[in-house]
Amino acid sequence: MKLLLYLPTESGPGARLQQVLAQIEAAHTLEIFRTLKTLSCRLRQPHYDCDLAIFLAATPRDLLDLCAVSHLFQDLRTILILPDRSDDSITRAHALYPRVISYIDGDFMEIAAVLERLSHETENIGWRRGAMAVPR
Numbered sequence: 001m002k003l004l005l006y007l008p009t010e011s012g013p014g015a016r017l018q019q020v021l022a023q024i025e026a027a028h029t030l031e032i033f034r035t036l037k038t039l040s041c042r043l044r045q046p047h048y049d050c051d052l053a054i055f056l057a058a059t060p061r062d063l064l065d066l067c068a069v070s071h072l073f074q075d076l077r078t079i080l081i082l083p084d085r086s087d088d089s090i091t092r093a094h095a096l097y098p099r100v101i102s103y104i105d106g107d108f109m110e111i112a113a114v115l116e117r118l119s120h121e122t123e124n125i126g127w128r129r130g131a132m133a134v135p136r
Contacts, residue, residue, distance in 0.1 A: 001119045002029040002054040004076075006039050006102035013104045017056060017081070020108040024115055036065045052118060054111065056081040058104060063092055070096050075111050077118075079111055 001019070007014035021030065031050075033039040053076050057063035080098035082089045093101050100114050119136055 001051045001115070003031070004039075004042065004047070004050050005030055005032045005113075006053070006055040006100075007032060008034060008056065009058045010034070013058060013059075013081070014056060016110070017054070017108050019116075020112050025110050035096075036062075040069050040072060043076075047073075047076055050076060050114070052077045052079065052099075054079045054081070055086065055098075056097065057083050057089075058106070059083050060086075060089060061088055061127055066096065067092055079114065081108075081111075 005017075005021075007017065018032075031042065045106065052083060053067055053073055055078060057066055057080065063083060066080075074097075078096065078098045079100040079102065079106055080093050080096060081102045082093055083104050085103060090101075102108065102111055
């Protein structure tokens with residue numbers, strides 16, 4: 001599974017998330033971006049090889065920045081980690097249509113569970129497609 005990871009902060013929640021991802025088998029390949037500029041450049045390239053993007057908005061400003069470039073990841077499955085539980089943050093998050101919403105003060109174990117499930121689904125879908133392509 002290939003993941004794009006936007007972590008504007010190296011310490012604290014960003015480090016915790018990386019530790020969780022390192023422990024699970026599903027995160028085979030990680031592309032980590034620390035700035036919105038580098039993330040935007042990558043999202044402008046074809047991302048058909050990416051299975052999922054995880055965006056950690058450490059501050060409300062990070063969330064606003066992600067909203068500004070949301071057109072670049074409309075066709076990509078995303079997990080969004082919000083900086084707080086305010087109504088404004090939740091409203092902005094839903095406008096981005098993430099598959100999962102989590103919060104920065106959590107332990108990120110729900111994200112690990114989602115990644116494990118998606119990894120198994122991706123493997124099964126690939127196998128079924130191959131099986132269906134065999135003529136009888």
